[in-house]
Amino acid sequence: MKNYISLIIITLLAVTSCTDVVEVDVPTAETRLVVEASLDWEKGTAGNVQSIELSTSTPYFDLDSDAAVDGAQVNVTDLDSGDEFLFEGQGNGLYTTSNFIPVLYHQYQLEIIYDNETYLATETLYPVSDIKALTQSTEGGFDDEFLELNLYFDDPEEEENFYLIRYQEEGDPFPDLEDQSDEFTNGNEQHDFYEKDDDEDNNEQPFEPGDTVFVDLYGISEQYYNYIRLLIEQYYSAGDPFGAVPAPIKGNCINQDNPANFAYGYFRVTQVSRGSYTFQ
Template identity: 30%
Template sequence: MKKFSPKYIFLTLIAVFALSSCEDVIEVDTPTGDRRLIIDALIRIDTASAITEMRVVVGETNGFFETIPPANLQQITISNLDNPLPDAVVFNETEPGVYVKSLQTELLMQDRWLLQIDFEDQFYLAEASFVAAPQIDQLEQGDGFVFDDDDQEIEVTFTDIAGEDNFYIFDFGFGEFLATEDTFYQDQQFVFSWFYDDPFEVGTELPISILGADQEFYNYMNQLIEQSEDDLNPFQTPTLTVRGNFINATDIDNDETVDNVENEQNFALGYFALVQQNTSTIVIEDL
């Protein structure tokens, strides 16, 4: 088994700061970009559950240093591209910017699915198929550290799905993610250590999840994680401009062509994915 100690922090929002002095207040005109939708359509599927509640959160980009407002959509629908359902599956808005719909888990694990977002007489499309994930074999508490002896080490063991090239996303909570591919541990059990910046109180329960991913979703998450490692500068292009798999298909007139070459700058931010999630929990002990 191989072992490594990665440290990544995944950020999805722009850091906000203020500059002030005792004598003068300096007002700076911040740049603004085109409005875009921000779509969180990561559908986490528990294959042991008969029904999956799909939850999509949609907001709009706003000026720097401003709150991201929810988007008031016309409609969200999902459809099966390979075996069309008799009726349109329409999401219900449960609160501003939050849209929910439940479907049978078995259905979502089959075929290709198309998510459509209708907003201000424009429509955005993204396609996804179910991607499996392995179980987490074991979580163990360690006493190692990277830079500070207050680091909290958790050792994760899992076994790669055999016979194929795989990509996985680990969700460690607190906005911390790791994207990994099985190039160096294909068809093997693998163990690595994850370090939290601060120790947890004895008795704290830490749920850790592994998500399936195809190569495109892996690449998308990897870009977000890599960008978040750099020092954030709110006058540079923010992390949120990493392009996902949504396209603006409003002007496409050929149903067989999912392409927006003529409208390539008009797209929504975010990603649509249907992934298996397996979660294990470790309880922090007094070592």
């Protein structure tokens, strides 16, 4: 009986000894300006209403900090025409204008003055082809039992083109992004497909009749293509033990007063063709 009681005491001691709280100091990076400046001109619209969001980076586990940046000076200049567009602060880090004039092949410069430092970025507005067709099939994807969405558009032959494709299923808060260039398909009809797997771990289910997908096709610069390609690669390799180690990716917003204090994010100017498809 004594041996039995002793065994219980030892077991309880072993269990309680495993409940000690271990506090680990998690390193935090220096706080930086975060720029979300995507001036997207939808084909068939004036493109005059645009917005830019500014915030600061926060620690990964900090869910309570207000990271919005207000009080900054934000403007965009058409370097070809000299037109200037002031983005007025609306609060909560949002800056807007209703006077923007998008002109194909013009170069635009973003200027942000924040915390007595000036950030500059330049981008060129390139055209994009119309979405030619959106269709469905089962035989063109990775699994011939699942529905996939097919996107078709024509690539111009006379120039080098780069594209960003954004797929978002209705009701899904997170889009899927793909980058594409015409390096090996210049001047030909372009085809891309979008398929979802049956993956319980990621709470993902294949498309079914009645599901709707929204598609955005952007014409982008080579500079932005190289940036977004790295960003997409890091995003989809997260959790892969054999993938590359994630690292901060610098955008094109350069701090003119203190280059070491660079900003996160990117200033892009794009033309976009939009469409949607509902599976039958």
